[in-house]
Amino acid sequence: MAKKTEIIAIGNELISGDVVDTNSAYISQELLKLGMETSFHSSIGDVKEDIKNAIQTALTRSDLIFITGGLGPTDDDITAQIVSEALNREFVLDEKIWEHIQATITKMNRPIDSFNKKQAYIPQGAKYFLNYSGTAPCIFIEENHKKIFLLPGVPSEVKYFIQNDIKPYLNSKIKNSIKVKKIKLSGIAEAKVNEVIKDIVDKNEATIAFLPKSSELILKITAQSTEESISNKIIDKTSNEIILRLKEYVFGFDDDSIEVIIKKLLTEKKKTVSVAESCTGGLISKILTDVSGSSEYISMNVTTYSNEAKMELLEVKEKTLEQYGAVSEQTAQEMAEGIKRLSQSDFGLSITGIAGPTGGSEEKPVGLVFVGITDGKNTQIEKFLFPPKLPRTEIRTRAAHKALHLLKDFINNSST
Amino acid sequence: MAKKTEIIAIGNELISGDVVDTNSAYISQELLKLGMETSFHSSIGDVKEDIKNAIQTALTRSDLIFITGGLGPTDDDITAQIVSEALNREFVLDEKIWEHIQATITKMNRPIDSFNKKQAYIPQGAKYFLNYSGTAPCIFIEENHKKIFLLPGVPSEVKYFIQNDIKPYLNSKIKNSIKVKKIKLSGIAEAKVNEVIKDIVDKNEATIAFLPKSSELILKITAQSTEESISNKIIDKTSNEIILRLKEYVFGFDDDSIEVIIKKLLTEKKKTVSVAESCTGGLISKILTDVSGSSEYISMNVTTYSNEAKMELLEVKEKTLEQYGAVSEQTAQEMAEGIKRLSQSDFGLSITGIAGPTGGSEEKPVGLVFVGITDGKNTQIEKFLFPPKLPRTEIRTRAAHKALHLLKDFINNSST
Numbered sequence: 001m002a003k004k005t006e007i008i009a010i011g012n013e014l015i016s017g018d019v020v021d022t023n024s025a026y027i028s029q030e031l032l033k034l035g036m037e038t039s040f041h042s043s044i045g046d047v048k049e050d051i052k053n054a055i056q057t058a059l060t061r062s063d064l065i066f067i068t069g070g071l072g073p074t075d076d077d078i079t080a081q082i083v084s085e086a087l088n089r090e091f092v093l094d095e096k097i098w099e100h101i102q103a104t105i106t107k108m109n110r111p112i113d114s115f116n117k118k119q120a121y122i123p124q125g126a127k128y129f130l131n132y133s134g135t136a137p138c139i140f141i142e143e144n145h146k147k148i149f150l151l152p153g154v155p156s157e158v159k160y161f162i163q164n165d166i167k168p169y170l171n172s173k174i175k176n177s178i179k180v181k182k183i184k185l186s187g188i189a190e191a192k193v194n195e196v197i198k199d200i201v202d203k204n205e206a207t208i209a210f211l212p213k214s215s216e217l218i219l220k221i222t223a224q225s226t227e228e229s230i231s232n233k234i235i236d237k238t239s240n241e242i243i244l245r246l247k248e249y250v251f252g253f254d255d256d257s258i259e260v261i262i263k264k265l266l267t268e269k270k271k272t273v274s275v276a277e278s279c280t281g282g283l284i285s286k287i288l289t290d291v292s293g294s295s296e297y298i299s300m301n302v303t304t305y306s307n308e309a310k311m312e313l314l315e316v317k318e319k320t321l322e323q324y325g326a327v328s329e330q331t332a333q334e335m336a337e338g339i340k341r342l343s344q345s346d347f348g349l350s351i352t353g354i355a356g357p358t359g360g361s362e363e364k365p366v367g368l369v370f371v372g373i374t375d376g377k378n379t380q381i382e383k384f385l386f387p388p389k390l391p392r393t394e395i396r397t398r399a400a401h402k403a404l405h406l407l408k409d410f411i412n413n414s415s416t
Numbered sequence: 417m418a419k420k421t422e423i424i425a426i427g428n429e430l431i432s433g434d435v436v437d438t439n440s441a442y443i444s445q446e447l448l449k450l451g452m453e454t455s456f457h458s459s460i461g462d463v464k465e466d467i468k469n470a471i472q473t474a475l476t477r478s479d480l481i482f483i484t485g486g487l488g489p490t491d492d493d494i495t496a497q498i499v500s501e502a503l504n505r506e507f508v509l510d511e512k513i514w515e516h517i518q519a520t521i522t523k524m525n526r527p528i529d530s531f532n533k534k535q536a537y538i539p540q541g542a543k544y545f546l547n548y549s550g551t552a553p554c555i556f557i558e559e560n561h562k563k564i565f566l567l568p569g570v571p572s573e574v575k576y577f578i579q580n581d582i583k584p585y586l587n588s589k590i591k592n593s594i595k596v597k598k599i600k601l602s603g604i605a606e607a608k609v610n611e612v613i614k615d616i617v618d619k620n621e622a623t624i625a626f627l628p629k630s631s632e633l634i635l636k637i638t639a640q641s642t643e644e645s646i647s648n649k650i651i652d653k654t655s656n657e658i659i660l661r662l663k664e665y666v667f668g669f670d671d672d673s674i675e676v677i678i679k680k681l682l683t684e685k686k687k688t689v690s691v692a693e694s695c696t697g698g699l700i701s702k703i704l705t706d707v708s709g710s711s712e713y714i715s716m717n718v719t720t721y722s723n724e725a726k727m728e729l730l731e732v733k734e735k736t737l738e739q740y741g742a743v744s745e746q747t748a749q750e751m752a753e754g755i756k757r758l759s760q761s762d763f764g765l766s767i768t769g770i771a772g773p774t775g776g777s778e779e780k781p782v783g784l785v786f787v788g789i790t791d792g793k794n795t796q797i798e799k800f801l802f803p804p805k806l807p808r809t810e811i812r813t814r815a816a817h818k819a820l821h822l823l824k825d826f827i828n829n830s831s832t
Binding site for chain 1: 446617724
């Protein structure tokens with residue numbers, strides 16, 4: 001039987017639906033990078049019997065088991081203890097973990113509580129990785145050639161342990177060859193892509209999954225074989241063929257994001273950009289600055305919500321606002337020119353629109369958005385109409401991504 | 417044995433982690449509104465044996481089973497067929513479903529394909545709800561007093577069936593009363609809250625779950641009984657007792673968010689606010705403007721990343737930046753005063769810090785953040801130290817929420 005991998009997420013907040021479990025998807029994606037596929041995800045509440053049953057089922061069908069959640073300091077956090085019971089091991093205090101927890105809490109200027117000691121207990125014989133982004137350690141148990149990792153439920157702590165401890169550990173142990181490559185497209189519909197590459201998909205040498213996301217489409221190509229060189233060859237052949245046919249829509253690969261592509265472009269060209277936002281209210285600025293080092297090419301961004309702010313900061317003309325309104329081609333243009341002038345950047349990007357759910361009219365419905373970009377010589381204005389029934393956050397997210405993709409193309413084509 | 421509810425999500429894209437399963441959380445939240453709690457969520461791939469095992473396990477432990485995904489027209493969609501096999505029922509064509517599918521496809525101007533006929537097959541004796549937002553019907557099977565619903569995997573179709581068919585159906589069958597109330601806290605650690613309300617938790621009249629989220633902690637109180645008036649009484653009694661003990665940390669209830677609370681406060685007081693951000697790069701502006709109608713109390717926000725931008729837009733003194741640095745109490749203060757002046761708002765909020773992963777030093781490590789707030793008369797500056805190993809996005813998110821909570825308290829206490 002092939003080795004199976006399973007992820008169990010524990011917490012009442014998960015099965016009640018208060019919190020969506022994103023940890024399992026994250027862990028599976030990271031394992032796939034090591035060539036390991038996952039077979040089962042499950043979520044259960046903080047219920048002793050359910051947890052015990054889930055662990056016992058996992059031990060019968062899987063060799064690699066990840067359990068997230070239920071390692072907190074409070075009484076309903078019982079994962080580590082139940083695992084101890086399920087494996088018939090004593091539940092013991094580890095002094096080194098306890099010291100580390102005390103040091104961590106002290107560093108955060110918080111009082112040490114008797115509750116916190118609970119997080120220093122582990123099943124007898126278990127190993128662990130200390131937590132440098134929270135308090136609960138990652139507990140690691142080997143039992144009859146099966147490996148069990150217990151992780152906290154906080155997503156940032158899961159990421160920390162997977163990247164810093166678990167992936168390096170597993171990488172040193174496991175040899176198999178699944179290779180994955182993602183090709184990231186924008187400006188083309190899913191059905192059209194399907195038509196253009198249907199023969200490649202049908203050939204079935206590699207698996208090609210279509211993953212739409214905001215205004216982007218990700219093609220995920222997976223190749224599997226017993227030898228790394230063969231997997232690599234399949235990936236290269238398939239992706240080269242796809243890129244050849246769709247090259248004008250490809251904006252990146254794998255972990256590339258539009259904000260990282262923009263960073264690369266601006267860094268290469270030694271150029272700077274500034275953004276003036278209205279309907280997106282800071283979202284574009286937030287996305288651009290999600291990238292570490294973005295201060296190299298961004299000195300300032302502004303959100304000008306009111307007409308007064310548009311006039312004062314960006315020198316949008318009162319007459320323009322009166323005649324065409326704040327959501328118009330003309331205002332978008334003056335905003336783009338205004339932010340370039342104010343910031344003395346090489347590129348000025350602007351966005352103005354109606355994110356809803358209120359504020360729309362027959363002439364200017366919810367979902368209407370104008371994006372402006374200028375390099376001082378040329379100015380481009382684009383109009384978008386997003387479905388008005390979409391939630392406010394979705395309209396803002398799509399509009400922000402459209403603007404960023406336009407910016408990328410504009411920088412590429414600019415002679416500045 | 418109590419009646420248990422279980423949700424199974426089927427699809428390779430789920431266990432690979434390419435797509436996060438949000439359907440299960442959605443269904444659980446909707447069931448809770450009918451007074452029904454969920455015990456298990458699981459996700460499995462499009463693998464015959466795994467699906468069969470999951471169904472058989474579900475039949476042994478649950479009375480109400482929802483299965484989403486795998487009802488599409490393509491070859492890897494095998495859910496309905498496997499359920500037929502697992503229940504030892506024939507898999508038969510239903511002419512009425514087939515007619516409805518053909519009519520739906522014709523209405524969309526698409527050609528009818530032999531593939532589509534597959535979606536008209538159901539286990540012998542099953543009932544169904546026709547799909548008016550897609551093609552695959554919702555199949556409904558009763559087996560030994562257990563109920564099984566098969567739903568498509570597309571979230572919008574799941575929502576459609578749950579709201580229009582399944583909830584009305586279940587509502588007519590089931591009598592029970594679960595009531596839920598959420599109390600939202602900030603500025604207090606989970607362990608401390610646990611200590612303060614331990615006796616209430618232990619009394620076990622109502623279930624109290626701890627849901628930490630960024631720099632907030634949500635207490636979710638659930639009461640269950642055969643009568644609505646009793647459930648309500650338990651909720652009121654429990655929440656009043658908790659609020660009494662923790663009132664200085666309570667900032668809202670149920671669907672309240674910090675940005676909505678700030679909206680309420682500012683609208684009540686007829687006041688305005690503007691934000692000058694550095695390390696959060698527009699995130700605070702984005703959160704504040706996530707609220708529809710925020711243009712009533714926000715005219716502008718700025719992200720001043722460079723020293724030049726801080727000096728030009730906010731009139732931060734060159735001497736201050738030289739002497740204390742951009743990440744300092746003094747700069748935070750001048751930024752807050754500067755944005756209040758520039759925007760002519762009643763409150764000015766500023767934030768400056770090091771979001772990492774680079775840019776830290778021994779004296780000023782990654783995670784160091786200063787928040788400043790002024791109403792023109794009083795200025796408050798707070799220093800935070802987030803764990804330096806946290807990812808950049810997490811430091812930014814926590815810092816933004818801390819700043820928003822400080823703002824809320826400041827507005828509350830301000831005599832302006």
